[in-house]
Amino acid sequence: MTALAGAAAAQLPAAAAVQRPRFGAGLEGQRKADLGDGTYRNPIVPGDHPDPTILKDGADYYMTFSSFQSYPGAVIWHSTDLVNWAPIGPALHKPIGTVWAMDLVKHQGRFYLYIPTLQDDGSGIHVTWADNIRGPWSDPVDLKLPGCIDPGHAVGEDGKRYLFVNGIRRVQLADDGLSTVGELQPAYTPWRYPDDWVVEMFAPEGPKLFRRGAWFYLVSAVGGTSGPATSHMVTVARAKSIHGPWEHCPHNPVVRTQSADEPWWSRGHATVVEGPAGDWWMVYHGYEKGFRTLGRQTLLEPIEWTRDGWFRAKGGTLSAALPKPKGGVAGPAGQPLSDSFTGRQLGPQWSFFNPGANEMQRVRLDSQGLLLQAKGSTLADCSPLTCLVGDRSYEASVELQIEGDAQGGMSLYYDPRGFVGVGFTAMQMLTYQYSQEQQWMRTPITAKTVHLKLVNRENVVTFHHSADGRQWTQHPWQMEVSGFHHNVFGGFLSLKIGLFAAGRGQVRLRNFRYRGLLG
Template sequence: MSNITRRTLFKALAAGAVVSPLPLLSEARPPASECGPITPRWGKGIEGQRKADLGDGTYLNPIVAGDHPDPTILKDGDDYYMTFSSFYSYPGLVIWHSTDLVNWAPIGAALRKQLGTIWAVDLCKHGDRYYIYLPANPDDKRWSIYAIWADDIRGPWSEPVDLKIFDCIDPGHVVGEDGKRYLFVNGIRRIRLTDDGLATDGALEPAYSPWRYPDDWIVENFAPEGPKLLRHNDWFYLITAVGGTAGPPTGHMVIAARSRSVHGPWEHCPHNPLVRTLSASEPWWSRGHASLVEGPAGDWWMVYHAYENGFRTLGRQTLLEPIEWTSDGWFRAKGGDLSKPIRKPAKGKTSSAGFALSDDFSTDRFGIQWAFHDPSSDEMKRVVRTGNALKLAAVGTSPADSSPLAFIVPDRAYQVEVTLELDSDAEGGLLLFYNHKAFVGVGFARDTIKTFQYAEEQVWGRVPIANRRVRVRLTNDQHIVTYEYSHDDGRSWRLHPTRMEVSGLHHNVFGGFLSLKVGVYSAGSGGVVLRDLRYRVIERS
């Protein structure tokens, strides 16, 4: 292949040249010594997706792989629930369930009303009712904090209630020693809530001046954020993130303070920071935004997020680390080297983990797998389900001005294929999508194959076709992306002539705190029918 020029290959493909299916890079690659470190040995979950539980009483982080940042966790009897920032994805705020803190599976989305981007939220229970406090930025105009509630964690969830706490993010709910309810927010500031938790009862006021790290530490910025509160042994503990969320790998960190009263005064933990990446050689970067939770056996754990070394494209993933309470009434993290397995929480009943990403489109998987990126309020009207197919009505002229349908990927190397059938003058394609300014992929119009790179079509790369039904395959092997397509339902494949390298499609380049998702778009007029999407992991030794 290396001896074929681009022009020659384009001519061959335009003439209908057929190539053999591409070998996976795990079948034809240099020795491990030339490829850097050997991939850690995770467990194998559904479809071969990486799984934290190793099946021998230990686990290897992450506990929830792929883009699941700003985890907020709730212990509810023997059950644990967690949700994450969902940003521009709708349906959003997918709630996950576990009984052992290691194996997690989604149960459904709590938010369906479009509120713009959704950042770090707080999931809590007060009395018999569940609440999620969420910062949102409708129409990119002004941040406010909203509340949704449910009498059953599985829903239905209420419509959002605007608490009119403006220009704040990262709420953390706590009940004070006075029995009153409070939200702490970035800053770190505090505001009292009414007893029902659905309105404010007082003014926003300063609550705590966080511990400062030395000026010569390599961080992004101070940025005190993500306050999470816990009452334990007559102390209130305030766990906070400082140092910036992304930027340098050593920036983000976890600090703590405590007080006898929710009103303070707060004393800094003498062991701060409790969690911090110290070197870019570590497996997890930018570790922070932590919550504490009691395990099934009464021991204690810390849940937080981090970027995977070399794979910022996957977004911030959820990690679990054991802690211990010390004789002075503080706590410390004791996970050690996170590249190695850790003993699972004791006495937890193993629950299901993950879910299949392959989809035959026979059931509704919106809010579990699928979500629109930055949709309009009536985006779901674009979707029509017919048998084992999903028709996606066309919007916009290309991926740059449409709302793709996308899902989060958990693995470093994977392959996705799907059948697209074009209706009317629609075009559709398969993408790796970060946002409207950062995506790659291939599109199929009535008579043309289009190549999208650097978030725009490379017009010089158009290839003529004459087929309204195509099966397209995308292989992302550790940032190296290859495309193939078939007009006989996968019996033979044509190689698309452009491979791409996508390691730079992440927050530190494009902002937004997002991840590189697999997406499908439908543009023009008419629609695109999707059939038989298959996901599989590329195995490595």
């Protein structure tokens, strides 16, 4: 193998020093929320897990998040203490569009997942159901609600089922929850913030409903989910009837990032849930200060009920550790990202970006690893196999065996407009920067098997390659990727690790290894 001139296998210097709290070490060094001393620190699910919808089912809690253009998608997570979360598996296996903020509910013993999607002809809402949370889940049913997103399911005092959507509007559901009854109609005039607040846009969205005592509570978001750090917020209204009239909470917004100096930006899109011992909590998302590349991460905040029947948030800016919810039992936290690729199926950490209907036919797993059929002509259009990361700094490596006229490699991938990476053919190393291949950097390398390593230290990325996985050669181009996020590219996504196979032929993937680094 030809070494790159002047390169050495060296660790990057740590990026300069914003003092940040340290997190407990979870699987493979990934940060985890539970600090082991009766306290926790946010995020409870690190990395891009936005629009959390949470369901309490006896002593168990289940949660899922927007999965956008990734399939398998709508991965269900489980917890028994609201702090330690581990994935069960995906509820969606076939592409139905770009999946946004869902609602996970249980009604009369059956689980339902209401799924908003964006397709070429606009947005709408599907529903899938299962009698066991672990599946199998039904094929999605189109509710034929054009222009609707962010569903929130509720059962009224009349025993009827309703779906609230962005707007804030409402439509009645059939008793089986799989079709609508009547027309969509306005349900609530959202609370409006002062005109001089620095926000992205009004955008009332994310209605989530629950009943406590004599009141229905409607929790929603306004202000825009990105844009300025002070945009997103959590608002509350209540009514004695599901049909209203609704009154605004006098404490609105109950959560809002007040300043870009806070550790969590654009906090909003909340679901309220009762804890194991009867205390109450909010789960919502936010961007980590300086790390929009990680996407919107899942946050947990305690609330308290006031004498007048409203609630207040008690977590402040979430800059400090907080007491864990009382009761409950700590279970597994996170998931291993490392993968030998010798199992019977892909783990829940993996999903294809923007796959076709039969994308899984590209995959073959056996004792020799994962054989991935090439697709497209370049990193931009090959539907890479991606996994989410939640660490500010991390290292990942993989062994590649190139077959035919394929190109295989590893990248950090936002979408076809935003990525960096390194790829190999049987004869060359290719470099991707500024979301395109830099042909002037093509380097002759004769090797059908190569080890590739990526090191990301607080958005400064270096690639390394090796013939044997022991002696590494550093790529001469260190790449800064802090701009690969929604405020630049749109799409509400995050920067994921992507393994890819493009061109003609196939790529054998072995021994993917991941570990978080202290940054």
